[in-house]
Amino acid sequence: MRGPSETFPLDEASIHxxxxxxxxxxxxRVREILAKAREMKGLADLDLPPLMAAQDPDxxxxxxxAARWVKDQIYGNRIVMFAPLYVSNxxxxxxxYCAFRASNRELxxxxxxxxxxxxxxDCLLSQGHKRLVLVAGEAYPKEGLDYILSAIRTVYxxxxxxxxxxxxxxxxxxxxxxxxxxxxxxxxxxxxxxxxTYHRETYARMHQRGLKADFDWRLGCMDRAMQAGIDDVxxxxxxxxxxxxxxxxxxxxxxxxxxxxxGCGPHTISVPRIEPAEGSATSxxxxxxVRDEDFWKIIAILRLAVPYTGLIxxxxxxxxxxxxxxxxGISQISAGSRTNxxxxxxxxxxxxxxxxxxxxxxxEVVRDLAETGFIPSFCTSCYRMGRTGVDFMDLAKxxxxxxxxxxxxxxxxQEFVEDHASPGTRRAAEQLIASDLxxxxxxxxxxxxxxxxxxxxxxxxxxx
Ligand code: SAM
Ligand code: SF4
Numbered sequence: 413m414r415g416p417s418e419t420f421p422l423d424e425a426s427i428h429x430x431x432x433x434x435x436x437x438x439x440x441r442v443r444e445i446l447a448k449a450r451e452m453k454g455l456a457d458l459d460l461p462p463l464m465a466a467q468d469p470d471x472x473x474x475x476x477x478a479a480r481w482v483k484d485q486i487y488g489n490r491i492v493m494f495a496p497l498y499v500s501n502x503x504x505x506x507x508x509y510c511a512f513r514a515s516n517r518e519l520x521x522x523x524x525x526x527x528x529x530x531x532x533x534d535c536l537l538s539q540g541h542k543r544l545v546l547v548a549g550e551a552y553p554k555e556g557l558d559y560i561l562s563a564i565r566t567v568y569x570x571x572x573x574x575x576x577x578x579x580x581x582x583x584x585x586x587x588x589x590x591x592x593x594x595x596x597x598x599x600x601x602x603x604x605x606x607x608x609t610y611h612r613e614t615y616a617r618m619h620q621r622g623l624k625a626d627f628d629w630r631l632g633c634m635d636r637a638m639q640a641g642i643d644d645v646x647x648x649x650x651x652x653x654x655x656x657x658x659x660x661x662x663x664x665x666x667x668x669x670x671x672x673x674x675g676c677g678p679h680t681i682s683v684p685r686i687e688p689a690e691g692s693a694t695s696x697x698x699x700x701x702v703r704d705e706d707f708w709k710i711i712a713i714l715r716l717a718v719p720y721t722g723l724i725x726x727x728x729x730x731x732x733x734x735x736x737x738x739x740x741g742i743s744q745i746s747a748g749s750r751t752n753x754x755x756x757x758x759x760x761x762x763x764x765x766x767x768x769x770x771x772x773x774x775x776e777v778v779r780d781l782a783e784t785g786f787i788p789s790f791c792t793s794c795y796r797m798g799r800t801g802v803d804f805m806d807l808a809k810x811x812x813x814x815x816x817x818x819x820x821x822x823x824x825x826q827e828f829v830e831d832h833a834s835p836g837t838r839r840a841a842e843q844l845i846a847s848d849l850x851x852x853x854x855x856x857x858x859x860x861x862x863x864x865x866x867x868x869x870x871x872x873x874x875x876x
Pocket of ligand 2: 503504505506507510511512513514548549550624
């Protein structure tokens with residue numbers, strides 16, 4: 413049942429007026445903003461347009477260097493790994509860019525049974541995943557939301573030897589407050605939902621039918637989720653539908669609104685770009701396709717503007733683009749993904765949501781990260797230790813979270829090495845762990861060495 417719409421007061425006019433303030437490149441102003449960003453307290457609306465307007469390659473390099481510096485200060489070289497689990501592609505909506513939309517009669521439809529979900533989870537565990545995001549279209553089998561709640565319980569219940577999924581994030585259609593309470597009871601990690609576009613008129617054109625046509629219902633979704641006690645929420649926009657500059661400022665407004673109302677902004681921001689989807693002309697020719705050069709700016713500006721919010725990049729992007737994005741501020745990536753329900757067990761049947769840019773296995777991505785100096789982290793500790801919402805931000809802002817994240821990243825990577833890595837990946841990861849331990853601050857090193865040693869001796873799920 414839909415309750416009254418709780419909408420954050422998105423003010424399009426103020427976004428447009430902020431965007432009108434920096435029509436030309438202004439190096440002096442950009443440098444002033446970068447100095448402020450290095451204080452890691454975030455940026456204001458009027459700080460963003462000058463960064464967006466920068467074109468000169470040297471000035472852009474300064475922006476990217478600042479973003480990398482902020483990322484290093486807060487996240488170091490850790491990258492959190494996850495995989496999507498598509499449980500159903502049934503959908504009653506009509507999003508013009510998505511292969512799951514109701515009018516796409518060509519798509520092979522499927523809602524996995526609980527046994528099929530368990531088989532998918534078994535496959536993901538066999539690759540080494542520990543953290544999933546459960547995804548579904550907006551039309552559930554006859555049980556309604558109970559289908560999703562059972563799916564989450566199924567995921568947590570699967571055991572493969574002593575391995576299990578330790579954190580299930582969820583990306584499903586907006587709920588009302590009572591249903592969000594039921595979702596919270598299943599012990600999800602983050603609830604994610606992308607506004608797609610914050611531009612009302614574009615939104616109306618892209619979503620002409622179905623429940624999703626209600627812009628305000630979607631806009632107020634995170635308010636309802638947080639009202640229901642879900643501490644960690646993930647927002648985002650689907651880049652390519654409208655001007656990226658507008659979307660970026662709107663994301664900032666959304667984040668600030670949640671922080672003002674609930675004392676804590678979003679836990680993550682996702683930056684999906686539209687990818688080609690079966691039978692969707694809009695996805696083949698997005699109305700505001702984002703070029704790579706602008707995509708780097710989006711990531712770098714977000715890193716500077718909301719330094720403590722995780723930034724998520726999916727396998728929509730090609731490996732080369734992902735490597736660049738990691739340098740600029742991305743802190744979480746998916747790997748080895750399938751976007752068709754049942755795709756991990758059997759990928760031959762079609763039914764995917766969109767085409768992927770990165771087809772590498774988890775093992776290959778882990779090796780690539782390790783060879784380029786990043787620590788793939790399978791850590792799920794924070795939410796299991798109750799470090800969520802305001803509590804997480806209280807630790808993250810003074811930088812204390814590092815003392816947990818770094819040892820946990822190393823111990824979970826060691827777990828991957830012991831249980832799943834191919835010989836080449838094992839070599840790359842072990843070299844990285846050794847060189848990283850050698851460079852660590854002694855206080856963190858002692859703890860990290862102890863935890864890595866425990867894993868080597870056979871302990872599992874070692875975290876602090
Ligand atoms: N059905 C729910 C919804 O729409 O919010 C949740 C799951 S939906 C499968 C997850 C996300 O996929 C959408 O929010 C949208 O941003 C993204 N998506 C849809 N079509 C896409 C495409 N062609 N390329 C990239 N991302 C796409
Ligand atoms: Fe359905 Fe979500 Fe795809 Fe829209 S984006 S058609 S709601 S699955």
